[in-house]
Amino acid sequence: MATVWIPPLVQGLTGGRQVVEAPGATLRDVIDNLDAEYPGLKGRLFEHGRVRPGISVTVDGVVSNKRNRSVREDSEIHFVPAISGG
């Protein structure tokens, strides 16, 4: 199962757990499964079906906000500040 690092400000929804695991072959599946176990999590991280503005998702260190992004069994997922630059 993929490892998901939960941002500190929403760890209240995971009972304080910083790292959780969730099954799924795509980012969408992982998030849906996560939300089933920790209701409300998806709503804090996604809006109108997309990652909330200002947040980026990294899968195995690579920024990708595509919800159909494939996820491996040993993948690591983070929610980080969206950084573009000047």
Add this chain to the structure above:
Amino acid sequence: MTLTRDKKGVAGKAPYKVIGTRPLRPDGADKVTGKAVYGADVHLPAMLYGAMLRSPHAHARISSIDTSEAERVPGVKAVVTAADLPVIQDILTDLGEGVVNLRYTSNNVLAHDKVLYHGHAVAAVAATSTAIAEEAVKLIKVEYDLLPPVLDVLEAMKDDAPIILEDLRTTELGEKREGQTNIASHIQHRRGDLEQGFAAADIIVEREFRTGTVHQGYIEPHSAVGLYNDDGHVTVWCSTQGAFGIRNQVSELLKLPVSDVTVIPTEIGGGFGGKLGVYLEPVVALLSKKAGHRPVKMTMNRTEVLQATGPTSASYIRVKMGATRDGKLTAAEAYLAYDAGAFPGSPVGSAAVVILAPYKLDHLLIDGYDVIVNKPRSAAYRAPGGTNAAYASEAVIDELAKIIGMDPLEFRLKNAVTEGDRRADGPVYARIGFVETLHAAQEHPHYRAPLEGKHRGRGVASGFWNNWGGRSSVSASINPDGSVNLLEGSPDIGGTRASIAMQLAETMEIAYEDVHPRVVDTDSVGYNDATGGSRTTFGTGWAAYEVGLKLIDEMKRQAADLLEVDLESIAYENGIFSSNGDSLGFKEIAERIDESGHPVVASASVHPEEFGPGFGTHIVDVEVDPETGKVEILRYTAVQDVGKAIHPSYVEGQLHGGVAQGVGWALNEEYVYDDEGHLLNASFLDYRIPTALDLPMIDTVLVEVANPGHPFGVRGVGETPIVPPAGAVANAIYDAIGVRMTTLPMSPGTILEALWAQEES
């Protein structure tokens, strides 16, 4: 100096023939002979000229605006206020500088019900001359109800602070808190057990830092020409880092279909993040519509640029770090409050990543706050947020090393992140070159050179920038003489016509001089994100690589037809297409395209995601005059992992530029306000950016640790070099006079105050 640590890029073609050389830039002749067309150079038939009325107050409610007298002035053709703008709901969009709310952008373009900073645009006039427009502006009567301003980030965070935007609520990752506030958002990164980490430390250093508001300082002011045609189509000519972003903003703000807006980017005299958002563009379009569809031009003067565009955030930063006596960091805590100006959107998110990014830490806590104040809306500025953050963290790192008695580069090496380590905000690093920059700095003659004389000191600092990929598109066609026309949508600020053309030439194995790059308008090429985020040579270069492969494939088809052989038998190498002993040169096929079939054209669009981060380490020597507090930069060396330097001269230029701006930020630059929120130094006479007389020759070392996420190993290079300078200069000042500076700028006055405080203590 270039130090190549990885011999091959991902494409595996090294040694390269074009990449790594230093050809002339295609736009060079026009720029040095004054023929290049910048924003203010655009002239159209029947063009009108605009002027803006700006708020004399930092915070006031607009009770009425009377434009009738201005409208009666002979020669005045149109007057607009916010009442002419469509009502915009909350729309969040990413302009390449982070996410902005277009409702706020509309409010910033022309003040709605309140003015929120000194210089906030209130109304605009178009007339047959600039002089008439400026006179008419003075006749517009605005009645204000004054409100108390708040200018300081910590003051603005207090519960009893004047409220700037009544509808603002603090957001914490998708959750809105109740109650009016000036705190737009709170972010947090946390890992491990902070208490345990600090308990393991032998030494703990905690310091508070303040940094002032600074401007990007681009030499070319904002300028735009708008033509709102009778058929409803809007064309805008402007100096911008991102024509597509301007197109999208104008479309949204004026509620026009995006296909009814064309943006033509002119040459650009600097942007550094400050030319991503709109200021004049929607206004000239509105004026044009109201003035009978005549084109309207507006160009800001320097005072307007400083009062109402840019700048980047002032900040309050508190950093606490612990280390063992043998030099291992055990824990770190950072608190960052960044002012965003009058609307949310400071770069505190990137600052919170930058501040601890270079170091391995098991226990950390970072809190960041985005706070609005009565100053101009902050814009991106070269590694947004990074310079402030690294100023604070690198000073604390230096102090820990000094207390322990360890060489500061050795201390950094002991804690430096490498591939597989975890960044402060979580993700694991791929191949990075931070350690390589530290080694290169250690081995540099500058670091080993004796530094003699009183009040002289040497400092080092490191810095990180994440870089960005973004979306890029190019189109290309082959001419009958074998040259290639390359159409790009990325405005060329730092030599990217050359760096992108070089990647196409390398891919196609043709001469650089045979590629003719052009930056075109938003109707003439596919979508491109802005030239920002250090992404253009990386991302648009990748698109050029892709289009080159497509052109070669198409030329192979042409060769197969001409040689009358199977396509699969065609090989291409060194500009020669061959099959079973027969061959044709690239230019030979190009000449015979009419004979062989159809024109050869291709386009490519990419959205690369593996934009390897950049690390830099800087060394600086300073001399401090204890009588005046003036700091002189004696010697400066910037070392940076650049992935692969496509055009080393332009990469070196990026390092020079980053250092120059960083030194200005460190020593001179800041916005000065009075208590009522009036900006007191809105000119380059009083807002002092460095000149050539203030800086020594800047030595550069380009460390090439190839980015595995790019065909040629490219990493973004433009932003990393502005991250370390303030920290490096502060550490050098400490080495020179034994005073830890905690305020930017470290101007003569602040140095003297610090020296006097040290004497008193």
